[in-house]
Each structure stands twice: as C-alpha cells, then as structure tokens.
Amino acid sequence: MKKNPIVQLPILRSSYENLTNAERRIADYIMDNPHTFIKQTVSDIASSTKSSEITVSRFCKKLGFNGLQNLKIALASGIKPSNNLNYQNIETTDSYQLIAGKIFQNITDGLNDTLKLLNFADVDHAVTLLSKAKRIAAYGFGNSATICKDIETRFIRFGIPVQAYSDSHQQFTSASLLNKNDVIIAVSHTGSSTELLESVKIAKQNAAKIIAITSYSNSALSKLADITLTGMGREVHYRSEAMASRLIHIAIVDLLYTGMSIKKHTSYVKNINKMRKVIAQKRNT
Incomplete structure (x- = not known):
C-alpha cells in the first residue's frame, strides 16, 4: 500500500488487506492525492482510479461511511501539514537521538490512530x-x-x-x-x-x-x-x-x-x- 504520512485516516490502513483490487486503487489514490480527492465528485474519482461509481460507493460503505461526503469529512479532519513528510522513515545515517524521536513519534501517532x-x-x-x-x-x-x-x-x-x-x-x-x-x-x-x-x-x-x-x-x-x-x-x-x-x-x-x-x-x-x-x-x- 502506498503511504502518504500527511494522511491520518486509520480505517484505510486497518481495512486495506480486505479490499478488492479496484478498492485498493481508490485507497492508494486517496493516500497519494488527499487534497485532490476531497474536491472531486464520484464521477471524477471513478475516472481517476479506473473504477466505477458503484465501486466508489461500495468502497465508502466498506470503510463504515454512509457515503462519499462522510468519508471526505473524516479525511479532511485527518490531513496534517506536510512538514512531517520524512519524519517516519529511519535512515542509516540517523543519530540515536533522531531514531528515538522517530520511533516514539510513530508510537504516539499509532496510539492516536487507535483512539479513532x-x-x-x-x-x-x-x-x-x-x-x-x-x-x-x-x-x-x-x-x-x-x-x-x-x-x-x-x-x-x-x-x-x-x-x-x-x-x-x-x-x-x-x-x-x-x-x-x-x-x-x-x-x-x-x-x-x-x-x-x-x-x-x-x-x-x-x-x-x-x-x-x-x-x-x-x-x-x-x-x-x-x-x-x-x-x-x-x-x-x-x-x-x-x-x-x-x-x-x-x-x-x-x-x-x-x-x-x-x-x-x-x-x-x-x-x-x-x-x-x-x-x-x-x-x-
């Protein structure tokens, strides 16, 4: 699954393994284009993900939302500023202080995800x-x-x-x-x-x-x-x-x-x- 750290919608990640291939394309598209997704219609999303409008609707319901609008609201509330884009990845050149900061932050983020x-x-x-x-x-x-x-x-x-x-x-x-x-x-x-x-x-x-x-x-x-x-x-x-x-x-x-x-x-x-x-x-x- 493609992951964009600015998107904080835990249900996408927890449900991903049980999505169909077409539904996974929608999930990947959301993760890669969250700001664009929020502005699009059902038809736009279907066209962008090479799926059908019915598939988009089914995808929203499988995630537990009544429809596309409810999914957009949840997504909008979970988009963070992009200044943390590289924060999750640990590099071989990182100091132990930086590694600790990244690990601890990811634990914190995971706990906050779980609250949702x-x-x-x-x-x-x-x-x-x-x-x-x-x-x-x-x-x-x-x-x-x-x-x-x-x-x-x-x-x-x-x-x-x-x-x-x-x-x-x-x-x-x-x-x-x-x-x-x-x-x-x-x-x-x-x-x-x-x-x-x-x-x-x-x-x-x-x-x-x-x-x-x-x-x-x-x-x-x-x-x-x-x-x-x-x-x-x-x-x-x-x-x-x-x-x-x-x-x-x-x-x-x-x-x-x-x-x-x-x-x-x-x-x-x-x-x-x-x-x-x-x-x-x-x-x-």
Missing part, C-alpha cells in the same frame, strides 16, 4: 464479559504471545483463573474444554493465523466468548470474534509494523485491565493488598 479506531461501546462490552468470566484464556503466537503472557500476569489479580497459550496443541486443548462462562482474548496482528483461527473456532463451538485484539478490522479473526478491538501501529523502515502494533495492542490490554479494576474495584483492591503483603513478606525472608 476503537469502538468504546465494544470496550465496555469486553470489560463486562471479562468481569463475569469464570475463566480467561489468552491465545497468540510470536510477538502476540508476549501480550498474552502480560494478560496472564496481570489479569490473575482479579481472582479469575487466566492462562496464556502460545502452542497450537495447548490452544486446541484449552478451547475444547471451555464453555459459555469462559472468555478468550485472541491477539493477532494480521488476524489471519490459521492455527489461531482454528483454536477460536473450537472455542466458539463450545459457546465461549471471543474478544479479538488485532490490527485489521475486517480480518478473518474479526469475523469470528464477538468483539473486535482494533489498533494499528505505524510502519517505520528498520522496524516492522507488527512490532509497532505490539505496543498498541498492549495499550488496548491496559485499557481492558483498567476497566476491569474499576468494575471490580472492591475485590481488586483487596486482592492487590493481599498480593503486596505476601510479596513484602517474601522480600523480608
């Missing part, structure tokens, strides 16, 4: 499901497995059994033993891992609830999940998009954790005090 992508009614629903769960299982591979381990380490403080699984056989076994009272948090950058999808399908057959954390809102995982929370990092040369998104996904987990600590405040505070007391005793022995 998140549906906070879904966040509330996810927190409610987790707070009522009898068991929580976290599934993920690779970089996503580290996020799942973080979920296991922190969510156990709510007094709910929680386990992270990064092995496909263990995921299958876990999924086969879940029921309607249990919740899976499935973490995947692309949302297309075959083994993860199979684990989720097994869990769904047993009526477990599925919360997906992914970078692509229309991914295969999203279509299986009861709730999808989408967050996407910015691409930087010498640093993969998946690595950037890992930090964004951790931030989403932080949001769920904070929501849980509020919803289960009394028991959470009680458990934290117990935990700190035991840890303090261990430090003194």
Whole structure:
C-alpha cells in the first residue's frame, strides 16, 4: 500500500488487506492525492482510479461511511501539514537521538490512530464479559504471545483463573474444554493465523466468548470474534509494523485491565493488598 504520512485516516490502513483490487486503487489514490480527492465528485474519482461509481460507493460503505461526503469529512479532519513528510522513515545515517524521536513519534501517532479506531461501546462490552468470566484464556503466537503472557500476569489479580497459550496443541486443548462462562482474548496482528483461527473456532463451538485484539478490522479473526478491538501501529523502515502494533495492542490490554479494576474495584483492591503483603513478606525472608 502506498503511504502518504500527511494522511491520518486509520480505517484505510486497518481495512486495506480486505479490499478488492479496484478498492485498493481508490485507497492508494486517496493516500497519494488527499487534497485532490476531497474536491472531486464520484464521477471524477471513478475516472481517476479506473473504477466505477458503484465501486466508489461500495468502497465508502466498506470503510463504515454512509457515503462519499462522510468519508471526505473524516479525511479532511485527518490531513496534517506536510512538514512531517520524512519524519517516519529511519535512515542509516540517523543519530540515536533522531531514531528515538522517530520511533516514539510513530508510537504516539499509532496510539492516536487507535483512539479513532476503537469502538468504546465494544470496550465496555469486553470489560463486562471479562468481569463475569469464570475463566480467561489468552491465545497468540510470536510477538502476540508476549501480550498474552502480560494478560496472564496481570489479569490473575482479579481472582479469575487466566492462562496464556502460545502452542497450537495447548490452544486446541484449552478451547475444547471451555464453555459459555469462559472468555478468550485472541491477539493477532494480521488476524489471519490459521492455527489461531482454528483454536477460536473450537472455542466458539463450545459457546465461549471471543474478544479479538488485532490490527485489521475486517480480518478473518474479526469475523469470528464477538468483539473486535482494533489498533494499528505505524510502519517505520528498520522496524516492522507488527512490532509497532505490539505496543498498541498492549495499550488496548491496559485499557481492558483498567476497566476491569474499576468494575471490580472492591475485590481488586483487596486482592492487590493481599498480593503486596505476601510479596513484602517474601522480600523480608
């Protein structure tokens, strides 16, 4: 996908992989010509992208907009001044100070993108499901497995059994033993891992609830999940998009954790005090 750093429309990036070839031409055209696009009619856009007016209309709706005008409004609000055009790319001649500035800025931009992508009614629903769960299982591979381990380490403080699984056989076994009272948090950058999808399908057959954390809102995982929370990092040369998104996904987990600590405040505070007391005793022995 061609990327113009002045365009800040996260939904374009999170939906790109699931667009048709004709729709991708429209997305690429927007990224390369945002100012021109805003001034054009449906006919103009169809002609410029060698597509049809129906395809342009379908493209807008696939992104979640009622029509072209709504897409233009969202695009206009996300166009930044062009003085940051080269800010995202890391060069071999960059100093560590400059590299750090670029990486940190991209993390910040990714977090701001995620604020635009998140549906906070879904966040509330996810927190409610987790707070009522009898068991929580976290599934993920690779970089996503580290996020799942973080979920296991922190969510156990709510007094709910929680386990992270990064092995496909263990995921299958876990999924086969879940029921309607249990919740899976499935973490995947692309949302297309075959083994993860199979684990989720097994869990769904047993009526477990599925919360997906992914970078692509229309991914295969999203279509299986009861709730999808989408967050996407910015691409930087010498640093993969998946690595950037890992930090964004951790931030989403932080949001769920904070929501849980509020919803289960009394028991959470009680458990934290117990935990700190035991840890303090261990430090003194």
